[in-house]
Amino acid sequence: MSIVKTYKAQQFDLSGLNGISDRTLEMHFKLYEGYVTNTNTLTAKIAEFLQDGKVDQEEMPAYSELTRRLGFEFNGMVLHEYYFDNMKKGSTTTDADNNSNFRKLAEASYGSYDIWKADFVSVGKMRGVGWAICYQDPINQTLSNHWITLHEVGNVAGFVPALVMDVWEHAFLLDYKPAERPKYIEAFFSNIDWESVEGRLVQPAQARSATSERR
Numbered sequence: 114m115s116i117v118k119t120y121k122a123q124q125f126d127l128s129g130l131n132g133i134s135d136r137t138l139e140m141h142f143k144l145y146e147g148y149v150t151n152t153n154t155l156t157a158k159i160a161e162f163l164q165d166g167k168v169d170q171e172e173m174p175a176y177s178e179l180t181r182r183l184g185f186e187f188n189g190m191v192l193h194e195y196y197f198d199n200m201k202k203g204s205t206t207t208d209a210d211n212n213s214n215f216r217k218l219a220e221a222s223y224g225s226y227d228i229w230k231a232d233f234v235s236v237g238k239m240r241g242v243g244w245a246i247c248y249q250d251p252i253n254q255t256l257s258n259h260w261i262t263l264h265e266v267g268n269v270a271g272f273v274p275a276l277v278m279d280v281w282e283h284a285f286l287l288d289y290k291p292a293e294r295p296k297y298i299e300a301f302f303s304n305i306d307w308e309s310v311e312g313r314l315v316q317p318a319q320a321r322s323a324t325s326e327r328r
Contacts (some may be wrong), residue, residue, distance in 0.1 A: 142263025148189035188264035195277035201306035248272035
């Protein structure tokens with residue numbers, strides 16, 4: 114019998130954010146909790162197929178659909194946790210500190226912090242629903258911004274999510290019109306917990322270890 118891992122929705126104290134209403138957060142937390150519930154449900158159903166240690170041919174269509182769906186629900190759960198965790202109420206700055214490792218890596222990767230930010234914001238403004246994510250390559254430490262669609266499509270294997278921004282319309286529709294996504298992005302930047310972002314970065318010693326393991 115396979116071991117079924119269950120997940121519990123985390124709690125985030127974000128009431129009082131700049132430009133993102135408590136009403137939006139309440140709805141968003143409920144949506145996130147749904148991803149947690151669905152992840153647990155799908156994991157349990159997949160485990161049922163594996164109880165006898167095999168998946169019969171006639172079971173394969175249902176098993177395949179559940180497994181594909183799990184990628185969407187699981188990543189939806191995890192990305193929301195990254196998103197909520199890289200915000201905080203009472204933030205007093207919209208940008209990474211001048212002496213922070215993140216800013217130094219952004220400058221090294223893009224030539225300047227402003228160019229990195231312009232790229233990240235532009236990714237967030239792209240048409241469609243999805244996520245704007247700044248990843249770090251754990252091998253060479255460089256940063257790169259990516260568009261992630263449907264949670265599981267576009268994630269870069271092995272890269273570390275440093276800054277995660279939800280740009281599905283549910284993240285801002287109660288506060289801004291669909292065409293006002295840029296205003297939501299400005300609000301997001303005014304709430305970033307840069308210490309949380311900094312804590313996700315791979316340090317040089319870890320990067321050398323990852324390089325050694327890849328060889």
